[in-house]
Amino acid sequence: MKKRILAALVASAAVLSLAGCNKGGSSSSNSTTSSSGNTSTDASTSSTTSEPTVDAYAEAQKAGTGVFDTAGEGKVFNIWCWNGDFKKYVENSGYKVPDGITIKWNEIPNEGGAYQKQLDAALLKQADAPADEKIDIFLAEADYILKYSNAKVTQDVKKLGVEQWATGYDYTYKAATSADGVLKGVSWQCNPSAFIYRRSIARDVLGTDDPDKVQEAIATWDKLDEVAQKAKDKGYIMFASPLETYRTFANNSKVSYVNNGKFATHDAFNQWLDQAKKYVDNGWSLTYDLWAAEKAAQMDVDGKMMACIGPAWYFNFCMGTAQDKTPGDWAICKGPQAHFWGGTWLLAAEGSDNPKMIADLMNAFTANEQIMEYILKDANEFPNNKNVVKKYAEDPNFGLAFLGGQNHIKVLGDMTDDIVWDTALHTVYDQTFNEDLPNNMLTYLNGTKSKEDAMKAFYDKLDDVTGGSIAHD
Amino acid sequence: MDTNYYNKTGETKSQRAQITTARVFSYIFLGLVTVLALFPILILVINTTRDRFALQGTFSLIPGTSFGENMSHTIYGDNDPNSLFNTTQVPILRGMLNSLIVAGSSCLLTTYFSAMTAYGIHVYDFKGKKFAFNFILIIMMIPTQVSSVGFVSLVENMKLMNTYAPLIIPAIAAPAVFFYMKQYLESSFPLEVVEAARVDGCNEFRTFNMIALPMMKPAIAVQLIFAFVASWNNFFTPSLILRTEDDLKTVPILIQKLSSSVLSGGADWGQVYMTIFLSIIPVVIIYFFVSKNIVEGVALGAVKG
């Protein structure tokens, strides 16, 4: 079934690309998203008869998408974002912006919450904005996506022709779906977060650095404790920060932080805090922040840190000291529990004057395999496309020098099915629960404050963020 | 104590010895101050020479060997297909030109109009003068954070988004600069000068432009450079106004863009530090020339006084 959809897509894209060259010729109103049935005769024949030939496939990929009838579309396509990453991808991945449409990037750096502040104001005024200034697509992160996906300011993208691709990872669609089940956007990336360990320390502690064997040794939290003790006996520490496992627990919670308008810590949080305290008290973890220089120093040649936790973007871009001083001495495995960390979504703004372009861009950045390969290989992210992931996971020659040649795509790919997203458990204030809550707990874990005082400091922050609309103890 | 000693003896020798001691002390003090002041710059320069991976987190006073590489990434971007980064390239030289336009115009407007306003209040007697002065002092004390939203929607309504006007024109009303000019006039501008100029048949604007302004040279030089640097380093307002074209953006926005790249985690810090380094060079040069004016101002003041 997946194959069929893909074949149809490729074929119709090929046909439409011809139509695109031959401007004004065919007045096909099909977008590249039509999966079957309603494509033109040529396309349906080719899709039903057989798999597309390699040539046709290559042709379609080369053309990219961006080939559709632009009649009725606005001339300016406004994308709102907070940095230049997605712009770089659109410009360099081979995506073809159709003639007659220009993308205008509204880039508002997220300093001091400016991005969301300006974006929200603009979304509320969208109806009064001139056509060329109306927001078409805007970007949002996992920690606050719910605010937009649940709101009237975003629109149903399936109606525009966006497909919920079977090649995409399920949780990425759930995260962009409103509480009443309407899909409002998509993501080009997927962010399974792995257990990143130091090979030389693993050899010393466990006698092996083989990812499968290490995974076996740390497959549960209890087993991780045992390894942490062994590591300590050898003069190492498991983590540099007690916050390392926060997202693992919080991600897998079965209940929300907020029930009936009141905040309360839940079991997953308490488990994490108990664990974190245990790690600190037993000398299994240092007491630094996730981004601290002290943690980075532990990745140096004489560093003692056995592991940390993070997705592809973390080990590719945020472990500078390790990339510099100890490359090749690292590897990843699933860890005790699957979870995700971060992620950016494309959301469709209500009132856009470019519905076709929205659909085309969203489909391109989920289903166009040429683009998704760019995301994997050039952007060093983990793409939201199982076909591309499979291709690289199965490639015996593919691997990262930083991970001693390990194929990280394979490890991460195996974790994706266990990632959970239950919209009912998320709130529009997730950002404060994922950052301010653990960060305040750090002042308790490092001994500066009592647990009560640390919690009180978080309540103050919660009041500021929610304007008192969420009660607490 | 030492005053008494001085009066009693009056010896030039001990006086000289005293000055020598003071001088030695001064040089030692200045040496320490120099070390202190150059320290942040030193770290910055060292960081421009370090490898982008080495720069994440760990601190070092030992220079690296990546100056050329960082410079090339900054100017040309990193196009190595095997590089993890494929860095964002920002038009940094264009950004410096933009910043020069914005900071240059706003510092000229700020100093000129603040001097003019201060002069107006210092020299003339008119109804509401006291109110005007107190009003400006009061608005100087109002925190401006909350009103930024109102400012942005105002600029939107005026159709001035993505232009430099909202970054330059408001510089005309700079309460703190006005206050400085007023205090400066108070301490060193005798009104007899104006009267003398009038006797000579000078009109009021001419008196201000040709006589008062030159006498305010040290104050103007000081505020010129302060206003220039403040505008050059301003991130907040430009980031709200200049949203679209990279070619329009000023240096702080470009630096922020570099450092927030790739899921806000993985900036190429070599490029970030190099950009910061490049961005202070023009200001150092400008300051060097303006500071000469501050010194010359003394000489003029001495003659006039």
Next chain:
Amino acid sequence: MNKKHKSISYAKWGYIFIIPFFVVYIIFSLIPTLSTFYYSFFNKGFDPVSFEEYEKFVGFDNYVKLLSFEGGTNRFFSYFGNTMIMWVLGAVPQLLFSLLLAVIFTSARLRIKGQRFFKTVIYMPNLIMAASYALLFIGLFSDVGPINVLIKAISGDTFRFLADPWGARGVIAFVNFIMWFGNTTILLMAGIMGIDQSLFEAAQIDGASGMQVFTKITLPLLMPILVYVAITSLIGGLQMFDVPQIMRVSDTPTQDTTTMIMWLNNLITGASRQYGMGGAMSVLIFAVTGGLSFLVFKTMVTSPDKVKSKKKAK
């Protein structure tokens, strides 16, 4: 301000000279500022759940909330305390330091060589953006940074600067000090240079000591500029925001380095954008600034009278 001088019947010129300032202020700043005050009487914000803005008149509720004590604590006063502590820690040494530097530079007796060099150097820390200081300094004060390497070598233990309330405040005050002492020095220097040089020459001929020249001539004549420096430093200090904001790492004990403006910023940039509360905060900060500035002004303003009589005497 109440300087006596012959009034010149050129009143209209006064208006002409000050008009540009007021026109620009009214166009670009007055309305946003007035609306800040206006909304301080409203419960105004944004509901991220319904994605709607709301606005409801509440009279003085916001002020009452800000000023009332709950369980013996009041956030406004404790953040005001933090702000003052960090300001005093940075500003007092800075003022003394800058005064000393300015005197050294302008002293005719000392005739310091290489002035251009020193004057350029002291100003350089201000050329670096506040945001960049976090990049440069957090690593410096970290447990593995050079300062702690030194401390460890001497005492055998590290000191977690940013995790300790006084350590964090000290670091913030230090960064503010480094960033701004050059500016203050230059302001004072320009002020001293504006003083009539003949006064110094006369004092020298009369055989006054360096200390006498400083206390009897430099200091009183510099008073208007000192008033300026003190008041702008106070205003800047009460509005302290960027340095404590950027020097914060997540194990910084938040309640000890949070300033008034940081709290204000949290309120208006948080998910529910408390503009009403933010407006009331602004008004309170404004009131505190005004009150303290008035005090500074009153305590310092006694000296300028002496200055004037001296000037007249000459």
